[in-house]
Amino acid sequence: MxxxxxxxxxxxxxxTPRMLRYIERIGLIEPARTESGYRHYGAGELQRLRTLRELLAEHEIGLGDVAFALRLRRDEALSGAVGSWLEAEPQRPEAVSADRWLRWEQEKHARIIDALTTNETMETAA
Amino acid sequence: MxxxxxxxxxxxxxxTPRMLRYIERIGLIEPARTESGYRHYGAGELQRLRTLRELLAEHEIGLGDVAFALRLRRDEALSGAVGSWLEAEPQRPEAVSADRWLRWEQEKHARIIDALTTNETMETAA
DNA sequence: ACAACCTTATCAAAGCTGTGTCAAGGTTGG
DNA sequence: CCAACCTTGACACAGCTTTGATAAGGTTGT
Incomplete structure (x- = not known):
C-alpha cells in the first residue's frame, strides 16, 4: 500500500495529526482525499513533510514564512510589488544627498513635461 | 536642511515614531544618523515609507512578511532551500492519486485487478 | 537655561501562531 | 454491529509580534 x-x-x-491538518490549512501540503474525505499521504508528501521539518529547523523560520514564500511564488503581482519595493534598497546613504535627489526629481518633472509637449506618440505600456 | x-x-x-523605530529594527528602513545619534530621514526614505504603507495595505501582508522577503533576498542559502522545497510542489492531485487510491482500495478487497491493469493507458493531460 | 526635541530600555495590551484536546458525527474492516 | 479509525469545528493556552506609553537621560536652538 x-x-x-x-x-x-x-x-x-x-x-502530529493536528499539525498535518494545519500545514494543509496554510497551503503547504495538500494530500489527496479518498471518496469519503480521508486524507491520503503518498511517498512524495511524506518526503516533503520530512524536508519541511529540516527546512524550518536549519534556517530558524516558521511555517508562516514558508507559506508566505509560497504566496510570493504564486502571486505574480505580489512578488512584483514586494520585489520592486526591496529593489530600492541598496542604501548608500552618503552617496545621494537629499537635495541632489530633489533636484533630480525636478529635472525629471521637466523632462516629462518636455516629452509630453514635443512628442506625443508614445506607447504607454502601463 | x-x-x-x-x-x-x-x-x-x-x-508613528514608534513604528519608524520598529521598521528600522526589523531591517526594512535604516535612516542615517547625526553625530549625536538622531535619526535623519531623507527624501528617499520618506518615499519608501509611503510606498511601504501602500504595499502592506494593497496586498494584505505584514511588516514581518516584507522583512522575511528581504531576508530571502539577502540569504542565498535560505532562498535556495526554501525555493527548492517549494519547487517540488506542482502536484496535480487529480492526475495520479485518483486511480492510485482506487487501486489501493481494490487491493484491500483482493478483487478485479485485471480491469485496472488492462485499462491503465490513461492520458495524463495537464 | 530651558523647552522641546531626541535616544534607549522597559512594561503592557491586543492580536496572531502554533499546538493540544475534546466533541459530534461519518467510514471501515472484521 | 462494533471498535477504531477518520472528519470538521470549537475552546484553550503559551509564546511571539505589533504597537503604545512611560521613564531616565542626552542634544539643540533660541
Missing part, C-alpha cells in the same frame, strides 16, 4: 492515513503519516514524519 | 527628524518623518508618512 502506498498511501498512509493521517496518523500513520504523522508517525513516520514526526509531526 | 533636507533630512527630517523622526517625528517629522512620522508626520509626513503616516507612521
Amino acid at each position: 502506498e498511501a498512509l492515513t493521517i496518523h500513520e503519516a504523522a508517525q513516520t514524519t514526526g509531526w | 533636507e533630512a527630517l527628524t523622526i517625528h517629522e518623518a512620522a508626520q509626513t508618512t503616516g507612521w
Whole structure:
C-alpha cells in the first residue's frame, strides 16, 4: 500500500495529526482525499513533510514564512510589488544627498513635461 | 536642511515614531544618523515609507512578511532551500492519486485487478 | 537655561501562531 | 454491529509580534 492515513503519516514524519491538518490549512501540503474525505499521504508528501521539518529547523523560520514564500511564488503581482519595493534598497546613504535627489526629481518633472509637449506618440505600456 | 527628524518623518508618512523605530529594527528602513545619534530621514526614505504603507495595505501582508522577503533576498542559502522545497510542489492531485487510491482500495478487497491493469493507458493531460 | 526635541530600555495590551484536546458525527474492516 | 479509525469545528493556552506609553537621560536652538 502506498498511501498512509493521517496518523500513520504523522508517525513516520514526526509531526502530529493536528499539525498535518494545519500545514494543509496554510497551503503547504495538500494530500489527496479518498471518496469519503480521508486524507491520503503518498511517498512524495511524506518526503516533503520530512524536508519541511529540516527546512524550518536549519534556517530558524516558521511555517508562516514558508507559506508566505509560497504566496510570493504564486502571486505574480505580489512578488512584483514586494520585489520592486526591496529593489530600492541598496542604501548608500552618503552617496545621494537629499537635495541632489530633489533636484533630480525636478529635472525629471521637466523632462516629462518636455516629452509630453514635443512628442506625443508614445506607447504607454502601463 | 533636507533630512527630517523622526517625528517629522512620522508626520509626513503616516507612521508613528514608534513604528519608524520598529521598521528600522526589523531591517526594512535604516535612516542615517547625526553625530549625536538622531535619526535623519531623507527624501528617499520618506518615499519608501509611503510606498511601504501602500504595499502592506494593497496586498494584505505584514511588516514581518516584507522583512522575511528581504531576508530571502539577502540569504542565498535560505532562498535556495526554501525555493527548492517549494519547487517540488506542482502536484496535480487529480492526475495520479485518483486511480492510485482506487487501486489501493481494490487491493484491500483482493478483487478485479485485471480491469485496472488492462485499462491503465490513461492520458495524463495537464 | 530651558523647552522641546531626541535616544534607549522597559512594561503592557491586543492580536496572531502554533499546538493540544475534546466533541459530534461519518467510514471501515472484521 | 462494533471498535477504531477518520472528519470538521470549537475552546484553550503559551509564546511571539505589533504597537503604545512611560521613564531616565542626552542634544539643540533660541
